[in-house]
Amino acid sequence: MNAARHDVPEPDAFTRPYWEAAAGGRLLIRRCAACGRAHHYPREFCPYCWSEDVTWEEASGRAVLYTWSTVHRNDLPPFGERTPYVAAVVDLAEGPRMMTEIVHCADGDLRAGMALRVAYRDGKPVFEPGD
Numbered sequence: 001m002n003a004a005r006h007d008v009p010e011p012d013a014f015t016r017p018y019w020e021a022a023a024g025g026r027l028l029i030r031r032c033a034a035c036g037r038a039h040h041y042p043r044e045f046c047p048y049c050w051s052e053d054v055t056w057e058e059a060s061g062r063a064v065l066y067t068w069s070t071v072h073r074n075d076l077p078p079f080g081e082r083t084p085y086v087a088a089v090v091d092l093a094e095g096p097r098m099m100t101e102i103v104h105c106a107d108g109d110l111r112a113g114m115a116l117r118v119a120y121r122d123g124k125p126v127f128e129p130g131d
């Protein structure tokens, strides 16, 4: 456990499959068999109908940009040395809205609704312009 970093996930037994898949370049979401809706971040029960009949599913990795903010200052290591970076909320093709970071895109090129695809940095999902 490295207490000095704030960007390293701490998987538990429930979220470990998510982080292991991400390390292998796959984005997992959770889908409810009772109501059919997908959600993210992963929960053990469906946030829409409270069913526990929820399983992992591999997402397409396609998304569109919902909103974003360029971060110029963050005192939590290691984010300070990454500024400026683009913190964003994206809508996955499967429906869930996800907090993430946009990479490989100049500030001026960011547009609401632009197509994105998942990329991975140090085993964590981020998004870049896609088609």
Ligand SMILES: [Zn+2]
Pocket: 032, 033, 034, 035, 036, 037, 046, 047, 048, 049, 050, 051
């Ligand atoms: Zn449900």
